[in-house]
Amino acid sequence: MLYRLNLILIFCLLGLNMQAQSDDPVLLKVGNSDVHVSEFKYIYEKNNGEGADYGTKSLTEYLDLYTKFKLKVEKARELQLDTISSLKQELEGYRKQLAGSYLIDKEVTDALLKELYGRMDYDVEFAHIFMPLPEHAARSQQEEVLAKMREAKSKLVAGVDFSKVASLYSEDKNTNVNGGYMGYMTAKLPSGFYNLETAIYETPIGAISDIVRTKIGYHIVKVINKRKARGIVEVAQILIDGDNFKLADSIYHLVLKGEDFETLVKKYSIDKNTIRSGGRLAPFGINTYDTVFETTSFLLKKDGDVSTPVKTTSGYHIIKRLHKYDKDTYDIFVKKMKAQLSKDERFDIAKVKLVDEIKKSAGFKENKEALTKFKSTLTEEFYTYKWMPDENISKEMLISIGKDEYSVASFGDFCKKNTKIRLRYDRSKPITETVDELYKEFINESALSYEEQSLETKYPDFKSLMREYQEGILLFEVTKMNVWDKANQDTIGLKNFFQEVKDKYVWPEKASLAEISISNVDKKTADKIRKYVIKNDLSRLDKKYNKKSKIVSYITKEVEKGDLEMANLKWEKRAVSPLIVDESGMNYTLRKVLDILPSRPKTLAEARGYVVADYQEHLEKEWLQQLYKEYNVVVYKDVFNSLKKN
Known part of the structure; x- marks a missing residue:
């Protein structure tokens, strides 16, 4: 399913679509479908990246590409592929995968990232x-x-x-x-x-x-x-004993006169951890070192500036600023922090806040009396794997969120399924408190499930995302029907196509090459064998040299000009390479050209993979020509020209 999803996204060629607005004119009309400027701009920028220069050439090329995509989707809708139950189920499966992570990313993760970035x-x-x-x-x-x-x-x-x-x-x-x-x-x-x-x-x-x-x-x-915020700074230091200000001051003046800082570090600093690195410390922020040391470091105005000697409990420091780091851009910050935040306590707190907002907007109701009754039926077995909800557990409503109602029995099933949560609590904790924790989890899960049902209504970009997946599925199916399956199943069509273009499928001139291995012999013997290989057919090697033990063997292969196997070999029949010896000095290899095989046409069987790929491309071109005839395509030139920047 994941492979299919990747194919769908590759063919889809679009991102999250912007909603049509009154100031969002139609750029393109394909059949009965409108493409607004906002949709096209987003897709154009997303897929072209830095190449999205809004030049005439790139805009024209991308509009052509997107028009072809829309033509195929229009055909799929005409064939009512969007009504096939299996495809609808597939789309619903993708929706389930997306909904939970989308809601959390949108309402929790993004908000936390923006909040933290601002606080920094x-x-x-x-x-x-x-x-x-x-x-x-x-x-x-x-x-x-x-x-x-x-x-x-x-x-x-x-x-x-x-x-x-x-x-x-x-x-x-x-x-x-x-x-x-x-x-x-x-x-x-x-x-x-x-x-x-x-x-x-x-x-x-x-x-x-x-x-x-x-x-x-x-x-x-x-x-x-x-x-x-002071941010992050990198410095080097010369550390002098705290009882020797005179020495520290004299070293500072040597620095002012142009003496090399690293040389002075090696000569005078008592900080053994930084002497070898020229006094360099790892980049740091506030609350890492002594307040005096940090304040002095951050007050240095530019790289290369050096402080007067400042005293801490460690001694006198002469500090040189090496580099002041700028705050990361938001995009870089997100890449660094997103995964960390999902494991942070703030993530859970924000989820609780989101749940509270969902409950408030959906008119959350709960039956605490029913919960109390449920608690009264529990024993210490609740803390074990063996626990099962009572067969006669109440079916009365426990909570309701919007139109969704959940019974006490539903909560009992939740408790059974979430064994890890039950067993996480010590038996010393009252069962009622453990149930309260599970009840919170149950409400959270139910509220998020409720909110996921209305994502398309509340979040326009999620609606656009689902349209992307739907059109991707349609594109996949309609292309499969008209191109991929036909290319693989239409044997007559494939043969006819091959006859028309067979001249492009040709084996290049090749050499039949033997690679000969000689084992456990000295150089003199190896040279004799090489001379024999030059003059004789290889079929005689075994009888000549392998009477007592197998010291010579060979394999054959076909190679093309430029292959590594042809190094130090002429492109001619009977050419033999020099001996190559391994590290032991007892094993050798050489190569011999047995024959030069002339170029020849490939058969359909030999070129099938390439032929099928070319046939698919041929069928797609024919299909697109037909689609242009079937559907009216209108590009609003004034709108298109307004997008151009050069």
């Missing part, structure tokens, strides 16, 4: 109040910690200074002594900290966030400042 423009300075809590803590423990955080938040709302509240409540031992101050950070934070990242970036300067949950606990954030 800024570094944010903040402080926080933190209380730890294990990721899968019991609900009672969650409520206990959350109550303390609410107490801290109430004091902040009442006007108590943030640093004072942090010192009283925060359990971050590294920062509670300095008012919870964390310094600057930049996106993206690691998986599990997306809510914290969002609070940091979306809270206004001077404001305090709501309580946010991460995988390590709860946080309240105060944003202090925002600045343009």
Whole structure:
């Protein structure tokens, strides 16, 4: 199915079609089908890439190509191929493959990528109040910690200074002594900290966030400042002992006078890790090294600039800027980050948000009483592979999304099928809480399934994508009927075609070549055998040299001029190559031209693959000529000319 899909896409030659608009004139009319400018431009640019220069030549060529495509699709519709049940089922199969990933890509992945790319423009300075809590803590423990955080938040709302509240409540031992101050950070934070990242970036300067949950606990954030992101820089350094400013200063002045920086690194730097690389450090962003070191590095204005000696706990640093990296373009960023985001916690959070929006717009309803009854029937066996839903499980409605209704029995089947989710939870966790987690998953899956049903209505580009697949299937089938199958099955037509063009299928002049192997002999013996090969027929070799053991053998093949096997050989009968010896000095090979075979015509059997391909091309040309006669093709010249840029 995948191979067929690839063929369909190759023949389709189109991308996502834009919707016709009032300012989107018709460029081309094929039979009863209109092609608007937006559709053609998108396809033209997508398939021509950098070659889409809107020149007369490229536009004309592509319009001709696309017209032929539309003619074939028009024929397929006339033959009612779009009503064949097997093809409709195939299209539905493609739709199922596309729908889930499309919805997530469109509403989750794309939004997260744009959000993260925008956040990376800024570094944010903040402080926080933190209380730890294990990721899968019991609900009672969650409520206990959350109550303390609410107490801290109430004091902040009442006007108590943030640093004072942090010192009283925060359990971050590294920062509670300095008012919870964390310094600057930049996106993206690691998986599990997306809510914290969002609070940091979306809270206004001077404001305090709501309580946010991460995988390590709860946080309240105060944003202090925002600045343009420092990005990534690459530097080299000379590190001098912290008690020797005089030496550091003298080296700095040597650099100013033009002394080679790498030479000074090797002579004076005490950083053993970077001496061999001329003091070069790997490219870095903020929060990698000491704040003083980083700030100095980022303040250097251009490549080659060198700092005065700056002191950190490691000693005195003389820093040379090597390169400041620009932010990636969005396209490059997407290629780097898309796969990572799908594994990040933020991906799951965004999916939940999407589900909430679907539920709201679809009028989601649930029967919590029915869920409670279901929970009451469960025992600890629910945590095992053996568990099965009760045979008498209720058929009453559990949830409804739009017009779709799901019963308690449906949820029971979901729980059985999702054994891994059931077994993921420890028996120490109450069954009711485990069922709640499964219930959330059930709602998520049902909501996404509901939304997938209406993709064509809500997302015009998905509708266009499905049209692409449909027309691709039609093109595949109609071409198969009129070209591919006919070329392979019409034996009489193929023979007649071959008779008309057989002069193009010719074997070139070839040499019948023998490759002779000589094993386990010395050079003198090998030379004797070569002389014998020159004068005698190879059929006599076995009797002459293989009496006691097989030391000579040969194979024959046919080769053309220019083949590697003809190296060091004349193109003439009985030509013999020099001996070639292997590394052992005991095994030799040589080649002999047995005969020169003249050029001759190929038979149909010998050229069948090429003949069938040419016959298909011939049939397609004839078919297209007929299609141009059957269907009226109109190109609106004024619209076409308006596309030209040169």
